[in-house]
Amino acid sequence: MPNIPAFISYVMVTTFTPGPNNIMAMSNATRYGFKKSIPFNTGVFTGFFIIFTLCGLFSVTLFNLIPSIQSIMTYLGAAYILWLAWKTYNSKPNSDEDNSRNTNKYIWGLLLQFVNPKGIIYAITTVSAFVVPYYKSAPIITGFALLLSFTAFVSNCCWGLFGSIFQRFIVKNVRMVNTIMALLLVYSAVSLFL
Template identity: 50%
Template sequence: MSFIPFLSYVIVTTFTPGPNNIMAMSNASRMGLRRSFPFILGVGAGFLAIMLLSSYFNLVLYHFIPRIKVGMNILGCLYMLYLAVKIVRSSSQQRDDSTSNNNSFFSGLLLQFINPKVILYGITVISTFITPYHYSNFRLIGFAVFLAFVGFLATFSWALFGSLFQSFLLKYQKAFNIVMALLLVYSALSVFS
């Protein structure tokens, strides 16, 4: 296994803007890092589940990917567009709403199962870099945990950024919300390119 290309792909893919990172940053900028942590943990748990599923069902999914990809792309895009609308419509009045539906553990977990970026990432990274060289349960689980940890770090980093620049982001909240919504729309549209 070529470790440098593997690590490069993992870091670039997990740290670039996507629904997980954008939602984590948006939640942390509105409610702070501590109150957005349930969402971040949900993303991490869902990410781990997707990586484990990708490890063990890679060959089956790879056979059916032409059929699954279209449906997952449409569902994922619709959800990302829904999140974009929610971000644009959010206001500073929602800042103290720690029970917001898009800031819960369940919301972060569910996002992974309809997030085409994570699903395609899991299938791609595992089929390209892991399963051709590693077959044991111990190694597959180890790689899944490693990939989930890197995904958690990426989401946490974006949330930390949102939290650290909270006052700045609140001052320019409308512009920030529009930019974050546009990034989500871009993420949704890039699925089909």
């Protein structure tokens, strides 16, 4: 069984920190209203579900073909989490002004997942470090994919609903927020070896 506190902290930090999905959800809700931002958020949910499911199937196949890959994937996952902690600690607040002409459609949210490096690496890291080493059946991997996709949907909705509040808070307290997020990520990386 995976280290549940490390899994939860990694998922929450990675899902709720600024990234393309959250910034665009915030921008959509600010421009068009929360209700009209729901199709984009639903597209993100669907895209994440597809990415997580594919990562799960790919990881199980690798684990079955090359059993020794588990330790390699754990080290790679931990290295990525530590890199993400460093980037989080040193990041500056993003502005929603950078988002160009979002049509606020379901397809846009879905397709974004296939070119979103943060989302793809998040899926690979989560599945290979926290799921597949402990669970290899398709229904359980699908359950994790649904849970993690739903978490992304909730995150997008939170950023949409409270985007302006989060944006002001992050800008005002950027060092404190980044430090807390980075420390939670370091904890997640170290716990992979405990």
